[in-house]
Each structure stands twice: as C-alpha cells, then as structure tokens.
Amino acid sequence: MEHNGVIFIAQGDKAQEMVKGAIAALEESGGIGWGVIEDLPKATGLPGRWGKVNLYNLSACEQTLYLDVDTVVHEDVQAGFDLLDDGWDMVICPSAGDWLGHIDQAERDLTHDELGWQPLQLQAGVFWFRRSDAIRRFFEAWREEWQRFEGEDQGAMLRALYRCPVRVWLMGRPWNGGEAIEHNYGALR
C-alpha cells in the first residue's frame, strides 16, 4: 500500500474531461501518485458525492488527498501529508459565507436542529485524510448521513463529525480556492 496518494472522482463525461486538467496540474506540482475513480457501483444522488463518502474504501493509500476535478494544484501538496504524519486525522479548509447556503433548506434546518448550533462549515472539495479507526467510523457516519438526502455533502459531513469526531487540522484558503490549490467552484455543474 502506498503511503501517500491523490484521488479524484470523475463520474460522467464532463468530469472525466475536467480531471485531465486537474491531473496535468498535479503532475507539474510534484511527483505524487494519483488515481481516478470513474465507475462506482450503486452510485446514487448527485454525481461524485457517493464516491466522496466512500473514499475510505476506495483509496489504496495510507494517507490520501481528495481533490475535486475542478481544482488546479499549483504547489507541492506535501504539507497536508506531513500534518497527517504528525497525528492529525484530517486536514481541511473552513468555508466562509452563507452557512450551508448551497444545500437544500430542509437539510440545512435538520443539520442545525440536530447539532443544536451552527458549527464551522468545512470545504469538502479538498481534504487530506489518513487510515485510522476514527476516520473509518467518520466515513461510515458520513455515508449514512449523506444517504438521508443524497444531495450535497457538507451538511452530512458536519453531522458525521458531530457523531464521530476526528482530529482535524485547519488549513487556510490558499489550500482550497487560492494560490496553492485553485478551485473553479461550480465548473462541473
């Protein structure tokens, strides 16, 4: 099993075309191995999300960086893997702006009601994770929570983290939508 690797999920023709650019940028930024998941058995809901909540089972690496296909890597991504080596379970960027504004109102309300407050929103389009029991339990919970609506994944991620907390290190915006990893949000839609 490789120690570090990058994984993309490219469901559908447009995603498979876009991932080519994402891979080219990643290869220019360093020599890390990567994989693309194209065919997902029993895939339902919004394209790509079923794969994302199953990443723990799909990745063949000890430590994985997940990247949306509309990202463009400009720098070496090793810093995130180093943080996992240090003992963090997940490395991810927070999200600013309208809280869960992109997801269905019913799911937004349910998330707020079940958590009892409005936690920090996280960007699920770029994140590093390692294999551990805590992360495995988190992904199981994320999958269960996502299946309640089968829509976007960020509300389900917050509910899953509430149920199964993991050790999270926060990165800044340059790592998702900035100078290190550019993110062309919505380009796939």
Place this chain on the structure above:
Amino acid sequence: MTEEVIHDLRVPVYDTRVRFIRRNRTTERLMGLWYEERQQGEALAFLRALGRVQPKPLICALPAEWVVQDGA
C-alpha cells in the same frame, strides 16, 4: 520557527480569548506546551503547541462570530 512545527503558515489562527477545554492528559500537555511556546512569542504560540503536542487533541473550531461581530 512556527513553520518548522506546523509545516505551512497559511492557516487560520485561533483566537484563544474564548475556549472551552475538557481536562485530560492531552489537554494538560497542550496547556503546558502553550505556556512554553509563549516564551518564544505569543501570536503563534498556540499553533506551535498544537504542532508539538502528542497525541493530537480533538478540536472543534468555532466560527469567528463567537468572538467577533459579523465574523470580521
């Protein structure tokens, strides 16, 4: 100095004026390291302490609105 410990400086900086802490061995170590790191400079001391402490603690970062109006 800080970058050596946390690998990349482009990270959110915690506002440590408000914090909820459960007492256990990990958080006691974290508080001890934070005290040590403050001798080297306060601004990024908490990040350095997080970078050094083992095992890593569970942290639930709160939105900025908890300490700053409008999150600005």
